[in-house]
Amino acid sequence: MTTPRAPHATQATADGKTPAVIASGWMHTARFLTTAPQLQHLPNLELPEIAFVGRSNAGKSTCINTLTQQKQLAYASKKPGRTQHINLFSLGKQGVPDAVLADLPGYGYAAVPKQDKIRWQQVMANYLVTRQNLVGIVLLCDPRHGLTELDEILLDVIRPRVEAGLKFLVLLTKADKLTRAEAAKALSIARLQAGGGEVKLFSALKKQGVDEASQLLWQWAHPRGATSPMPTSPETPAIESKNDA
Numbered sequence: 001m002t003t004p005r006a007p008h009a010t011q012a013t014a015d016g017k018t019p020a021v022i023a024s025g026w027m028h029t030a031r032f033l034t035t036a037p038q039l040q041h042l043p044n045l046e047l048p049e050i051a052f053v054g055r056s057n058a059g060k061s062t063c064i065n066t067l068t069q070q071k072q073l074a075y076a077s078k079k080p081g082r083t084q085h086i087n088l089f090s091l092g093k094q095g096v097p098d099a100v101l102a103d104l105p106g107y108g109y110a111a112v113p114k115q116d117k118i119r120w121q122q123v124m125a126n127y128l129v130t131r132q133n134l135v136g137i138v139l140l141c142d143p144r145h146g147l148t149e150l151d152e153i154l155l156d157v158i159r160p161r162v163e164a165g166l167k168f169l170v171l172l173t174k175a176d177k178l179t180r181a182e183a184a185k186a187l188s189i190a191r192l193q194a195g196g197g198e199v200k201l202f203s204a205l206k207k208q209g210v211d212e213a214s215q216l217l218w219q220w221a222h223p224r225g226a227t228s229p230m231p232t233s234p235e236t237p238a239i240e241s242k243n244d245a
């Protein structure tokens, strides 16, 4: 006679892995794919792509490094605003990637020359509006500043795509710096501003929100509702770059 499954085990896959373990292992496979100063220099990919956006200093690099459990994947820049390229990272087993993370330039850094600011806004808007394989956007926001005017502009830019099904998550970073009351307030304000999109607290320091965010991203990239990563078809183009050691 078989032993009844414990209620918590109903989420585990045949090999006993929970969704959190699967998602975290998947995030850990992230490796550098390529970098591009402009949209037209990015490779056209068939893989689902998830973009990370946010103001300079919002905690984007730290968040990507935390989610992927890698210290240096997204360079945590000492000079905010200087990372002006779009950096792509591939996810999934070596040789059979199943998704891509895109790290977009941070915006809103005061010391950046005006023409650079305008150039980036164009790069960003272009990317967010036209990138074909984009399936989701993670907007990083420091809750002590809230969603700023530039974040609102970004929300406006992506709204039509979100309405058409693009996934969207706001991560309120550095949550360890907030009291419970401040965190609750920041959440409710951001939920109003995000117009129904998902909003979660995140702390790299306390590893808060890491499992939830990883699982959400995994689901975005694997929309068929599989409980383990989809088998990749043999036709999937090899996109590993030479830099991908």
Ligand SMILES: Nc1nc2c(ncn2[C@@H]2O[C@H](COP(=O)(O)OP(=O)(O)O)[C@@H](O)[C@H]2O)c(=O)[nH]1
Residues within 6 Å of the ligand: 054, 055, 056, 057, 058, 059, 060, 061, 062, 063, 076, 077, 080, 081, 106, 173, 174, 175, 176, 177, 202, 203, 204, 205, 206
């Ligand atoms: N306390 C705390 N500080 C953080 C956290 N995430 C990022 N930071 C700090 O915020 C600053 C900006 O982070 P960074 O990842 O470089 O931001 P980016 O410009 O958006 O890539 C750095 O000094 C980080 O150490 C966090 O979860 N908790």
Ligand SMILES: [Mg+2]
Residues within 6 Å of the ligand: 057, 060, 061, 062, 075, 076, 077, 083, 106
């Ligand atoms: Mg950064």
